[in-house]
Amino acid sequence: MDVLVVDDDAQLRRALTDALRRLGCRVAAVPSGRRALAVTAGSEPDAVVLDLRLPDLDGLEVIRRVRTYSDVPIVVFSGVGNPQARIDGLLAGADDFVDKPCSVAELAARLTAVGRRYGTPTVAGPRAVAVSGVAIDLAARRATVDGVDAGMTNTEWRIVATLAAYPGVALSYRWIIRQVWSERHGDELRGSLRAHIRSLRRKLGDDARTPRLVRTEVGYGYRWIAEG
DSSP: OEEEEEOSOHHHHHHHHHHHHHTTOEEEEESSHHHHHHHHHHSOOSEEEEOSOOSSSOHHHHHHHHTTTOOOOEEEEEOOOOHHHHHHHHHHTOSEEEESSOOHHHHHHHHHHHHHHHTOOOOOOOOOEEETTEEEETTTTEEEETTEEOOOOHHHHHHHHHHHTSTTOEEEHHHHHHHHTOTTOOGGGHHHHHHHHHHHHHHHTOOSSSOSSEEEETTTEEEEOSOO
């Protein structure tokens, strides 16, 4: 599947590109609405993953303009996080709306679903993570250790979903915080993030010194290293 990613967040753009390429997609990524219009008009992709908050054109306006010349499947991938934004996006012509953060498994499933409707190629989602007695089903939001439920909280699941969506990619503290809590938050929640990571490791038996799931990038953030 040829996917166009449209987002002005350079780190997210890079991470999402890497994650989709790991699933076999061919990915082009642009930071603005006008660049997106140029790409979709010049060489139509199989699907578009679009943020609503762009520096030049509003994402809704991008959808409306694309719909004047193309029926390419559009999946909005946004952290706007209110019901009206979802309604507006779908009415403008988007095919689906996914809230940030979500796992790459969910995004792959959404792309596959819209692709199936249009007869375009599908995306093979990642396998559930299984590492030495730890089993994590990202779609079902269930983690077990030696067959026993790990008892993860909603916040812990949001952290896992954020990290696992971009396997192998170093994500900054600030970026993770914005995805897990909101764009209004930043370094003031770094201590809370660290506490949740410690709790995750304790529940999943992941040693910070010899990690199997989450590696600390000292002074920067965290990296999901488990094989999916």
